[in-house]
Amino acid sequence: MEITQSNSVDIAIIGGGVAGCTAAIALSNSYNVALIDKLSEPVERVGECLAPAARRIFKQLGLLDEFEKKINEIHQRNNGMQSYWGSKNVQIVDPLRNPDGFGWQLNRKEFESFLRKKAVERSPNCFWSYQLFQCKFENEHWVLTFASTNEISKKKVIRAKFVIDASGRQSHFAKKIGVERQSVDKLISIWATLTNEEISTLSTISASQSGWWYTAPLPNKKRIMAFQTDSDLIEHAQLKTKEAFINLALCNEQMKTILEKSKNSIQFNGIVAANSTQLKQVTGQQWAALGDAAISFDPLSSQGMFNAMANALQLTDLLTEHQIIFQPNSEKTNQFQREYSEQVNQIWKHYLHHKRIFYSQELRWSNSEFWKRRR
Numbered sequence: 212m213e214i215t216q217s218n219s220v221d222i223a224i225i226g227g228g229v230a231g232c233t234a235a236i237a238l239s240n241s242y243n244v245a246l247i248d249k250l251s252e253p254v255e256r257v258g259e260c261l262a263p264a265a266r267r268i269f270k271q272l273g274l275l276d277e278f279e280k281k282i283n284e285i286h287q288r289n290n291g292m293q294s295y296w297g298s299k300n301v302q303i304v305d306p307l308r309n310p311d312g313f314g315w316q317l318n319r320k321e322f323e324s325f326l327r328k329k330a331v332e333r334s335p336n337c338f339w340s341y342q343l344f345q346c347k348f349e350n351e352h353w354v355l356t357f358a359s360t361n362e363i364s365k366k367k368v369i370r371a372k373f374v375i376d377a378s379g380r381q382s383h384f385a386k387k388i389g390v391e392r393q394s395v396d397k398l399i400s401i402w403a404t405l406t407n408e409e410i411s412t413l414s415t416i417s418a419s420q421s422g423w424w425y426t427a428p429l430p431n432k433k434r435i436m437a438f439q440t441d442s443d444l445i446e447h448a449q450l451k452t453k454e455a456f457i458n459l460a461l462c463n464e465q466m467k468t469i470l471e472k473s474k475n476s477i478q479f480n481g482i483v484a485a486n487s488t489q490l491k492q493v494t495g496q497q498w499a500a501l502g503d504a505a506i507s508f509d510p511l512s513s514q515g516m517f518n519a520m521a522n523a524l525q526l527t528d529l530l531t532e533h534q535i536i537f538q539p540n541s542e543k544t545n546q547f548q549r550e551y552s553e554q555v556n557q558i559w560k561h562y563l564h565h566k567r568i569f570y571s572q573e574l575r576w577s578n579s580e581f582w583k584r585r586r
């Protein structure tokens with residue numbers, strides 16, 4: 212027997228990652244919000260360096276004190292980055308001159324759990340283990356059907372005046388209503404975790420012939436190691452096994468030094484998409500896309516989570532300023548859509564500009580396809 216539960220809300224947010232939770236926390240002061248995620252709880256994932264400017268967002272959300280209490284207990288300070296980029300010589304960037312102070316090396320799973328908990332405290336309508344299944348627009352509302360990821364026969368229907376797609380790079384809602392996504396490149400990340408045996412607390416970036424390596428200490432005496440390259444430039448066998456990953460890492464001087472001490476502890480986690488992508492339209496009829504669902508960045512920028520949080524606050528401000536949830540009219544809606552699209556577009560252009568500058572600083576492998584594509 213099929214069991215269907217229904218809810219009616221002002222705003223439905225699809226995706227309870229960093230973007231969706233931040234939006235839910237900010238919007239629930241003024242609106243009746245539903246937050247829905249397909250996962251029962253956050254999972255371990257790559258992407259742990261949170262930019263110092265996120266401090267301002269925590270403050271605005273009223274979460275700074277609580278988050279900072281967790282720094283030593285769960286997360287750790289980011290003490291800066293050393294890079295082997297453009298030359299064999301190391302360059303060090305530390306956070307001492309950053310007006311926002313230091314950033315963080317997060318325990319990503321715990322961080323997402325923290326945001327989920329804060330969203331639950333502020334909104335009674337948080338539903339985990341529900342995946343978007345169908346969406347239709349009728350009588351000036353979106354009617355969203357979610358399928359339970361635990362029980363096949365269980366469904367949830369949410370009627371909402373406005374939908375926020377915060378479902379990450381897949382942008383499930385936007386895709387379902389026919390909005391296309393464009394990719395600038397084919398970057399992927401192959402990643403592993405290992406025991407941290409290093410004394411240095413700096414993160415490391417090291418360019419190589421067909422991509423670049425990243426490694427950084429994580430909380431709990433762990434370390435992340437990841438290789439970024441284009442999906443069509445690497446042998447598929449090299450993507451699939453721990454042994455192949457280790458062999459690739461041993462070709463890079465800095466990774467080799469680290470692996471010599473901790474090779475046996477390596478846990479290979481596989482491949483994830485890391486390309487720069489943009490939704491061709493980030494807002495439309497009573498909906499908007501947020502975070503990675505709107506634009507996704509190359510991990511070189513280390514800005515994805517910060518952008519997701521900042522983007523959530525920008526969207527909250529615009530929705531409140533234009534009052535398009537409670538008193539909609541076409542003039543206000545058009546104005547909202549124009550301003551939101553413009554804001555996202557500005558971030559995207561700025562990001563592409565800086566991405567080009569960073570990649571064009573590496574000139575050592577003039578015949579390498581990976582680097583040629585980026586100059």
Ligand SMILES: Cc1cc2nc3c(=O)[nH]c(=O)nc-3n(C[C@H](O)[C@H](O)[C@H](O)COP(=O)(O)OP(=O)(O)OC[C@H]3O[C@@H](n4cnc5c(N)ncnc54)[C@H](O)[C@@H]3O)c2cc1C
Nearest residue numbers: 226228229230249258260343378379400502503510515516
């Ligand atoms: C290799 C790599 C390294 C990175 N390193 C960093 C870093 O160091 N620092 C940094 O700031 N950023 C980093 N990022 C980027 C960062 O991880 C993302 O920008 C961030 O996760 C975006 O958050 P989001 O909430 O928009 O999307 P996501 O984190 O992808 O969250 C989307 C949520 O939607 C849910 N969902 C998806 N589909 C559905 C559906 N159909 N129904 C219901 N729920 C759904 C998912 O379960 C998920 O919880 C990195 C990314 C990569 C790929």
